[in-house]
Amino acid sequence: QQQVKQSPQSLIVQKGGISIINCAYENTAFDYFPWYQQFPGKGPALLIAIRPDVSEKKEGRFTISFNKSAKQFSLHIMDSQPGDSATYFCAAGKAGYQKVTFGIGTKLQVIP
Amino acid sequence: GAGVSQSPSNKVTEKGKDVELRCDPISGHTALYWYRQSLGQGLEFLIYFQGNSAPDKSGLPSDRFSAERTGGSVSTLTIQRTQQEDSAVYLCASSLPGGSSTDTQYFGPGTRLTVL
Numbered sequence: 001q002q003q004v005k006q007s008p009q010s011l012i013v014q015k016g017g018i019s020i021i022n023c024a025y026e027n028t029a030f031d032y033f034p035w036y037q038q039f040p041g042k043g044p045a046l047l048i049a050i051r052p053d054v055s056e057k058k059e060g061r062f063t064i065s066f067n068k069s070a071k072q073f074s075l076h077i078m079d080s081q082p083g084d085s086a087t088y089f090c091a092a093g094k095a096g097y098q099k100v101t102f103g104i105g106t107k108l109q110v111i112p
Numbered sequence: 113g114a115g116v117s118q119s120p121s122n123k124v125t126e127k128g129k130d131v132e133l134r135c136d137p138i139s140g141h142t143a144l145y146w147y148r149q150s151l152g153q154g155l156e157f158l159i160y161f162q163g164n165s166a167p168d169k170s171g172l173p174s175d176r177f178s179a180e181r182t183g184g185s186v187s188t189l190t191i192q193r194t195q196q197e198d199s200a201v202y203l204c205a206s207s208l209p210g211g212s213s214t215d216t217q218y219f220g221p222g223t224r225l226t227v228l
Contacts, residue, residue: 006154009152032212032214034216036219041221042219042221043116043203043205043219043220043221043222044155044203044219045218045219046216046217049214089154089155093212093214095212097212098143098160098162098207098212098215099145099157099160099168100217101157102147102154102155102157103154104152104153104154105154105155
């Protein structure tokens with residue numbers, strides 16, 4: 001059972017454009033939603049995270065939008081750059097439970 | 113400071129052989145995770161260690177897979193009688209003992225396993 005559904009699995013965006021990756025979850029007990037970024041040959045690294053008490057969180061060019069009623073959250077990368085080309089994973093976790101559940105990943109390619 | 117290290121970085125083995133993959137977590141991190149990353153499958157949770165507690169083995173795909181953590185630090189993932197479908201990148205992560213999902217997981221670079 002895929003508890004966190006992520007789409008698209010691959011995405012090509014022109015330099016300067018907006019990259020949008022969407023995730024949906026089923027378990028309403030989830031209360032922590034991190035995004036991880038993975039470059040080729042490296043392990044994933046935490047990029048940005050959000051709790052459901054806010055609808056948006058922004059860090060530089062990266063923004064998470066959260067819709068609690070729809071059980072959806074998304075990552076927006078503004079002014080996408082070739083250096084943003086990586087695989088992005090959304091994830092979800094719940095209070096008092098250390099494990100997180102990861103989405104399938106989105107391979108982003110930003111072309112010049 | 114040193115991050116999570118894994119060895120070997122690449123492992124090629126023949127079907128039916130046993131393999132051992134090693135993970136050295138960040139010093140002071142008592143939580144340790146193993147994941148499997150396959151093409152199109154994302155990050156598949158395998159096993160989780162937290163301090164001296166019994167490990168959460170709920171993600172191990174078969175009894176050919178096992179893991180141990182000695183002295184609360186180094187961990188070894190063992191795959192017995194490897195099959196071609198075991199070919200994947202095996203990732204290890206560690207985190208502080210906060211006991212919450214908000215604890216950031218720090219990943220190693222992974223071991224790419226190829227079973228011929």
